[in-house]
Amino acid sequence: MLGLFFPLLLSSILLSILMLVASVRTTNGTDVFCHALYQSSSVRCIDAEGYDWPDYPDARTFYVNLLLGVISSWLSTVGCFLSFLVLILRCFSGVDRPTEPHRRPLVSGPQCLPSTSVCSMSSPKSEPLLDEQKAGSSSASYDTQ
Numbered sequence: 001m002l003g004l005f006f007p008l009l010l011s012s013i014l015l016s017i018l019m020l021v022a023s024v025r026t027t028n029g030t031d032v033f034c035h036a037l038y039q040s041s042s043v044r045c046i047d048a049e050g051y052d053w054p055d056y057p058d059a060r061t062f063y064v065n066l067l068l069g070v071i072s073s074w075l076s077t078v079g080c081f082l083s084f085l086v087l088i089l090r091c092f093s094g095v096d097r098p099t100e101p102h103r104r105p106l107v108s109g110p111q112c113l114p115s116t117s118v119c120s121m122s123s124p125k126s127e128p129l130l131d132e133q134k135a136g137s138s139s140a141s142y143d144t145q
Contacts, residue, residue, distance in 0.1 A: 019076055019080045023070075027074075049061065
């Protein structure tokens with residue numbers, strides 16, 4: 001059963017690892033940027049929020065945007081790992097195993113033989129029909145046990 005899921009498991013773990021690397025790099029990049037800003041101007045990132053940047057008029061909320069990027073990357077990483085975990089559980093729990101083809105669900109109602117018009121009201125595991133019942137008239141006869 002593992003053979004059917006192997007490509008999916010491989011791609012899922014690869015995506016999860018790539019998301020982890022991207023999240024670490026995003027967090028590290030934000031920290032490096034804020035440290036460089038502090039080194040150059042002695043202003044922390046959170047204190048620079050709301051500062052008017054002459055070359056970037058829409059950058060007033062840059063620190064909130066940086067934090068949202070970091071948080072969303074980590075949430076995506078956690079989601080990928082949870083998806084991978086669910087895939088592993090499905091793979092080893094046997095939820096997706098096919099049912100046995102020779103077992104049919106019990107059917108209520110008359111059971112008719114395909115070659116004759118003789119029907120029985122009993123379950124599919126009933127006794128075989130007698131020769132007299134097989135040779136019955138053209139109308140269907142019912143066995144009421």
